[in-house]
Amino acid sequence: SKTLRLILGDQLNSEHSWYDKVNDNITYVLMEMKQETDYVTHHIQKVVGFFLAMRNFSDLLSEQGHRVIYLSLEDKDNKQDLSENIRNLLDSEGFERFEYQLPDEYRLDLQLSKLCEELKVESKSYDSEHFLTERGYLEEFFKGKKTYLMETFYREMRKEYDILMEGKEPITGKWNYDHDNRNKFKDPLLLVEPKIFRKNVSGIVDLLEKNKIKTIGKIDENKFDWPVTRAEGLGLIDYFCKKLLSNFGEYQDAMFTRDKFLFHSRLSFALNTKMISPLEVVQKVEKYWLGNQESVSIAQVEGFVRQIIGWREYMRGVYWAKMPSYKELNFFGHERDLPSYFWTGKTKMNCLKHAIGQSLDSAYAHHIQRLMVTGNFMLLAGIHPDQVDEWYLGIYIDAIEWVEITNTRGMSQYADGGIVGTKPYVSSANYIDKMSDYCSSCFYKKSQKVGDKSCPFNSLYWHFYARNEEKLAKNPRIGMAYKTLAKMKDKDAILKQAESYLDRLEEL
Numbered sequence: 001s002k003t004l005r006l007i008l009g010d011q012l013n014s015e016h017s018w019y020d021k022v023n024d025n026i027t028y029v030l031m032e033m034k035q036e037t038d039y040v041t042h043h044i045q046k047v048v049g050f051f052l053a054m055r056n057f058s059d060l061l062s063e064q065g066h067r068v069i070y071l072s073l074e075d076k077d078n079k080q081d082l083s084e085n086i087r088n089l090l091d092s093e094g095f096e097r098f099e100y101q102l103p104d105e106y107r108l109d110l111q112l113s114k115l116c117e118e119l120k121v122e123s124k125s126y127d128s129e130h131f132l133t134e135r136g137y138l139e140e141f142f143k144g145k146k147t148y149l150m151e152t153f154y155r156e157m158r159k160e161y162d163i164l165m166e167g168k169e170p171i172t173g174k175w176n177y178d179h180d181n182r183n184k185f186k187d188p189l190l191l192v193e194p195k196i197f198r199k200n201v202s203g204i205v206d207l208l209e210k211n212k213i214k215t216i217g218k219i220d221e222n223k224f225d226w227p228v229t230r231a232e233g234l235g236l237i238d239y240f241c242k243k244l245l246s247n248f249g250e251y252q253d254a255m256f257t258r259d260k261f262l263f264h265s266r267l268s269f270a271l272n273t274k275m276i277s278p279l280e281v282v283q284k285v286e287k288y289w290l291g292n293q294e295s296v297s298i299a300q301v302e303g304f305v306r307q308i309i310g311w312r313e314y315m316r317g318v319y320w321a322k323m324p325s326y327k328e329l330n331f332f333g334h335e336r337d338l339p340s341y342f343w344t345g346k347t348k349m350n351c352l353k354h355a356i357g358q359s360l361d362s363a364y365a366h367h368i369q370r371l372m373v374t375g376n377f378m379l380l381a382g383i384h385p386d387q388v389d390e391w392y393l394g395i396y397i398d399a400i401e402w403v404e405i406t407n408t409r410g411m412s413q414y415a416d417g418g419i420v421g422t423k424p425y426v427s428s429a430n431y432i433d434k435m436s437d438y439c440s441s442c443f444y445k446k447s448q449k450v451g452d453k454s455c456p457f458n459s460l461y462w463h464f465y466a467r468n469e470e471k472l473a474k475n476p477r478i479g480m481a482y483k484t485l486a487k488m489k490d491k492d493a494i495l496k497q498a499e500s501y502l503d504r505l506e507e508l
């Protein structure tokens with residue numbers, strides 16, 4: 001029967017079995033909609049990236065002979081709402097069936113289930129054929145457990161998909177190389193140019209302006225640098241293997257002012273739009289390593305594989321196990337507003353200035369900048385998790401709620417009270433200085449805890465522990481901090497300093 005198949009902006013998986021055969025009874029539809037541009041204020045590069053990748057995908061399907069409808073943002077038939085557009089198309093084109101791939105976001109899942117209940121025609125959902133596990137897998141795997149230990153899940157994925165394995169054992173005998181992967185970056189000679197794409201995107205930028213789509217951040221219309229086709233995504237994997245993998249693990253946690261990408265892959269956008277799949281990424285990386293063991297050590301490869309079939313897959317499972325209540329969690333009861341420098345980068349704190357500034361410039365910051373600079377500060381300062389989420393969900397090119405909220409509320413803000421993490425990720429200037437070159441040129445003094453020039457992270461760190469003693473002191477991984485706090489001679493002065501900073505967060 002005459003069927004309409006929906007493709008969402010993050011379902012650009014050309015390897016999906018839907019496309020195995022051309023069938024004239026099936027029409028695919030992709031839509032640029034205000035519903036999606038407006039649910040949060042996005043970075044301009046994020047909106048441009050999605051639209052461009054969707055347009056390319058639509059062209060690819062047409063070239064392969066599939067029937068495709070593409071509703072651009074200003075198409076006269078575009079109702080700017082997913083359900084209305086589908087209803088409208090079903091009626092006007094006389095479709096007898098509606099089919100879709102299971103979305104990865106809760107809000108879209110609800111919207112589509114509701115729509116299908118109301119439709120007069122039959123409907124059917126399909127797996128997106130992207131992840132290693134099905135939606136409910138992780139919940140079942142950890143049934144009855146309070147904390148979901150990522151490591152246990154990760155090892156299961158390694159075994160199930162035979163990644164870096166020798167029979168039932170991890171290849172080289174060890175599962176985890178985290179301890180080898182914590183070095184500061186010092187040698188600029190090791191730096192590698194990032195792979196660039198340099199696309200002209202002025203057409204889409206004009207479209208957004210004309211239609212008054214509100215965005216944040218900057219864009220260079222002649223040099224759009226994110227992969228927007230499967231071929232470009234594959235090119236990026238290749239580039240990562242040849243140029244970046246050999247140093248990836250070692251400098252995974254390092255931050256360096258001169259180079260925002262260091263040895264990170266920048267694959268998250270291509271992955272999250274499903275142009276490339278997690279399994280093919282890790283298989284390609286494993287294969288490359290097997291052929292190049294003299295130049296690439298296992299610690300680099302394991303560190304990378306862990307991020308993709310460990311953390312990424314795990315976060316998706318947590319999302320489906322815990323939504324929708326996850327979105328409401330606020331373990332510490334934080335209420336403060338996000339300071340306005342998160343939207344401008346104008347702060348005297350050098351680490352934040354760089355992490356925020358580069359996010360506004362390029363819709364990107366790597367993991368440790370997100371976790372130990374911006375996230376760390378927001379947690380220490382007690383910012384309301386809704387505002388934290390809104391910021392992360394808007395600013396990064398790879399931000400889609402299933403992977404954003406679990407990282408933000410869970411890993412970074414510990415607002416879930418310890419489902420994702422076993423303790424809050426907080427630190428004083430000590431850690432930031434150990435892993436970066438930010439502190440040496442900062443207005444604030446990294447080694448001072450008290451005084452007008454004392455680094456805010458230092459006093460806020462102890463204030464965080466002091467104010468949350470009841471909630472945290474029993475945690476065996478934190479006990480030491482409370483012992484140190486109890487013995488501190490200048491404890492009162494430090495806490496007072498923190499209060500003074502909290503009273504004027506905007507001015508820091």
Ligand code: FAD
Pocket residue numbers: 263264265266267268269271272307308311312313315365366367368370371375392393396398399400403404405407408411412
């Ligand atoms: P690389 O360092 O090269 O890592 C390779 C891949 O591993 C990434 O592309 C990504 O797919 C995966 N990965 C690594 N860490 C994680 C993680 N913790 N969770 C899930 N996948 C991971 N990632 C997103 O994709 N979208 C988000 O919205 C997002 N928000 C985050 C918010 C916070 C507060 C934090 C701490 C982390 C967030 N991350 C998010 C995870 C991680 O920071 C990014 O995936 C990574 O920085 C993307 O850059 P890359 O592709 O160069 O990663």
Ligand code: SF4
Pocket residue numbers: 348349350351352428429432433438439440442443444445446455456457
């Ligand atoms: Fe950041 Fe403090 Fe270091 Fe300045 S001194 S860069 S505020 S950690």
